[in-house]
Amino acid sequence: MSIKTFVFRSAGSGVLGQVSRRAATLGVVALAASLAACGGSDGDGNASSNAGATATLAVLETTDLHFNVRSYDYFKLAEDKTYGFERTATLVRAARKEFANTLLVDNGDTIQGTALADYEATISPIPCTQQLSMYKAMGALGFDAGTLGNHEFNYGLPFLNQVLGGGLDVEGVDPTKKCAGAGYPAVLANVYSSKTKKPLVQPYTLLERTLVAKGTDGKEVKLPIKIGVIGFTTPGIMNWDKRYLEGKVYTEGAVESATKYVPELRAKGADIVVALLHGGLDSAAYSPAMENPGLHLSKVAGIDAMVMGHQHGVFPDTAATPGFNLPGVDHKAGTINGVPAVMASSWGKALGVVQLALQWDGAKWVINKAGSKSELRNIQSKNAAGANVYVDPDATIAPLIETQHQAAIQYVKTPIGQTDFRMSTLFADVGDPGAIQIVNQAQQAYVAAYIKANLPQYAALPVLSVSAPFKSGFQGGADYTDVAVGPLAINNAADLYLYPNTVYAVKVNGADIKNWLEASAKRFNQIDPTKTGEQQLISTFPGYNFDMFTTADVQYEIDVTKPVGSRIQNLTYLGKPIDVAQEFVIATNNYRATSGKSFIDKLDGSGTIWASPDANRDVVIEYIRKNPAVSRAADGAAKSWRFAKATVAGPVVFTSGANALSVAQAAGLANVSLVAADDGSGKGTSKYRVDLSK
Numbered sequence: 001m002s003i004k005t006f007v008f009r010s011a012g013s014g015v016l017g018q019v020s021r022r023a024a025t026l027g028v029v030a031l032a033a034s035l036a037a038c039g040g041s042d043g044d045g046n047a048s049s050n051a052g053a054t055a056t057l058a059v060l061e062t063t064d065l066h067f068n069v070r071s072y073d074y075f076k077l078a079e080d081k082t083y084g085f086e087r088t089a090t091l092v093r094a095a096r097k098e099f100a101n102t103l104l105v106d107n108g109d110t111i112q113g114t115a116l117a118d119y120e121a122t123i124s125p126i127p128c129t130q131q132l133s134m135y136k137a138m139g140a141l142g143f144d145a146g147t148l149g150n151h152e153f154n155y156g157l158p159f160l161n162q163v164l165g166g167g168l169d170v171e172g173v174d175p176t177k178k179c180a181g182a183g184y185p186a187v188l189a190n191v192y193s194s195k196t197k198k199p200l201v202q203p204y205t206l207l208e209r210t211l212v213a214k215g216t217d218g219k220e221v222k223l224p225i226k227i228g229v230i231g232f233t234t235p236g237i238m239n240w241d242k243r244y245l246e247g248k249v250y251t252e253g254a255v256e257s258a259t260k261y262v263p264e265l266r267a268k269g270a271d272i273v274v275a276l277l278h279g280g281l282d283s284a285a286y287s288p289a290m291e292n293p294g295l296h297l298s299k300v301a302g303i304d305a306m307v308m309g310h311q312h313g314v315f316p317d318t319a320a321t322p323g324f325n326l327p328g329v330d331h332k333a334g335t336i337n338g339v340p341a342v343m344a345s346s347w348g349k350a351l352g353v354v355q356l357a358l359q360w361d362g363a364k365w366v367i368n369k370a371g372s373k374s375e376l377r378n379i380q381s382k383n384a385a386g387a388n389v390y391v392d393p394d395a396t397i398a399p400l401i402e403t404q405h406q407a408a409i410q411y412v413k414t415p416i417g418q419t420d421f422r423m424s425t426l427f428a429d430v431g432d433p434g435a436i437q438i439v440n441q442a443q444q445a446y447v448a449a450y451i452k453a454n455l456p457q458y459a460a461l462p463v464l465s466v467s468a469p470f471k472s473g474f475q476g477g478a479d480y481t482d483v484a485v486g487p488l489a490i491n492n493a494a495d496l497y498l499y500p501n502t503v504y505a506v507k508v509n510g511a512d513i514k515n516w517l518e519a520s521a522k523r524f525n526q527i528d529p530t531k532t533g534e535q536q537l538i539s540t541f542p543g544y545n546f547d548m549f550t551t552a553d554v555q556y557e558i559d560v561t562k563p564v565g566s567r568i569q570n571l572t573y574l575g576k577p578i579d580v581a582q583e584f585v586i587a588t589n590n591y592r593a594t595s596g597k598s599f600i601d602k603l604d605g606s607g608t609i610w611a612s613p614d615a616n617r618d619v620v621i622e623y624i625r626k627n628p629a630v631s632r633a634a635d636g637a638a639k640s641w642r643f644a645k646a647t648v649a650g651p652v653v654f655t656s657g658a659n660a661l662s663v664a665q666a667a668g669l670a671n672v673s674l675v676a677a678d679d680g681s682g683k684g685t686s687k688y689r690v691d692l693s694k
Helices: 021-034 085-098 115-123 133-139 157-163 254-267 397-412 437-454 490-496 510-523 590-595 616-626 661-666
Strands: 008-010 054-062 102-106 191-193 204-214 220-232 249-251 272-277 305-308 339-344 350-360 365-367 373-378 380-382 388-390 415-419 463-465 486-489 502-509 554-558 568-573 583-589 608-615 641-643 652-657 672-676 685-690
Touching: 054 085, 054 220, 054 305, 054 339, 085 102, 085 133, 085 350, 085 397, 102 220, 102 272, 115 133, 115 397, 115 490, 133 397, 204 254, 204 350, 220 254, 254 272, 305 350, 339 373, 397 490, 415 616, 437 463, 437 502, 437 583, 437 608, 437 616, 486 490, 490 616, 502 510, 502 590, 502 616, 510 554, 510 568, 510 583, 583 590, 590 608, 608 616, 661 672
Parallel strands: 054 102, 220 272, 272 305, 305 339, 463 583, 554 641
Antiparallel strands: 008 204, 054 204, 054 350, 191 249, 204 220, 339 350, 350 365, 350 373, 380 388, 415 486, 502 583, 502 608, 554 568, 652 685, 672 685
């Protein structure tokens, strides 16, 4: 295939599209792999004579990889076959054998999420000449384009500038810096540099390709196509990474950006336009700050296909009761308001495939919507016996990053302390503070020390802390914090605090605390005491939003028989009913402090009195270093809350990790019993019962 077949055309500021010669050469090689069957000519004879020719373009999506190059859990230091880009790569290669024409795109949240990511960003930062391990692995597959998720901004703009290859013309960054880069064009239409008032990176790219098609006579023909790829991320970045972005960049709504740039792509000759949305689906009315605007973006004229992400969900969903059951969402057709779309889970668990049926009208390609379809191809399936079967990893991926992989393993093995009890979130939903209390203790001590030294105006206020069970089974039976008795290393502390958040302190009053806890209690379904059938305790409200105190100073009950908003009972501080007017400082994280308005109004950033530069995870690590003898008595037994007693006619059940009843018993949860060792979900979870009368 000639290099001229693979021309990148960029618009807007386009600065990051101007990749170094080395990166561009890599891109050409990668793209040759991506459309390996696209031939070496610019078309066969007179294109107009091939009117009526048909072709299929398969748009392949990865999303929310979160630096999971390998099927490896750096917290548990063990293989985990349920995820990993090395297995998704196998699906990509299979799809390329199946389809003559493919376009491989990544939908963001790519460079953050594992210990290896942190190692390369902050512990032993990679040099400018070296690609991130994630990008290096992706280079083996030859991605055509990608966008940026919110987590791309977690390490700051100078780091982002480096790993994307340079060119970010924004305050505090050297735009002339030229580095190895991602190896594919990054596109992002709705984030702008405050310095230039232009897009931070190129808003879109126009890819010129040659498609293998079938003529009306049944013979193979090769015809040119121009594919526009445009990207969007969630405006939430301005809250979540405010410390890095405030005053340096600003955002625009996805719909506004699309309305501006999609017509440009069409005017430049794009036959089709593929939207990469690092966002998902929400039925709410549109607003420019909307986190998941997929329903609205799909209605913008000129978008032919849409890949989604951010929510770590799946679309189309083949489950009996699919998620995203919203107006305009058609799981059977795989469309959003008629636009073919996919959302390929997270961590490399699935490959999204949008098959676009195309017809050549003599001058351009036209999409046959009726002939197009969307699907997900998963790395995990079941055999005839019902056992889990996993796609084999692509053998070319692991060797590419082996040196860095081993370095990250050695880093996370660094010892910092020891524990005399199993620190777990397996039963955090029913009252075990075992893996949460030490996080709260670390945050509280850190904030209290800072206030004492630097904020005398708040020195008289009590400092409390909330945290949540960040790993609470969403990904399956292995998705729980679970630290064994014995030595504690950095990997264990990273397991105790999963995300690269930073510590924030907010000022609230007693009434705010009650409302905050009421919002957190959405974690539970409302239980009907008269119902004799089985009732599920846990709702769809995410575990990472189930904020809780773990201190004897604060006590409260959660009455799950009451409706949302009226569940917190007998809330006390220091043994007395909490004073609604008394002021407190609460240690939390930047996400909650700046985007938690659904909890209380002050969690929109207005209540923040200190935005620390330090990651919660690092604060926990340092706390354990200073207090290395971790014990159940001192660090894992302070229960602030319990369920209000209720007599329920039928069983109240929940799922958690398999064979874990002993963890509940060790935590003193005598009201928990095992119902079924295998709950039948295929996720490696057991069914448990909680007796609310005890």
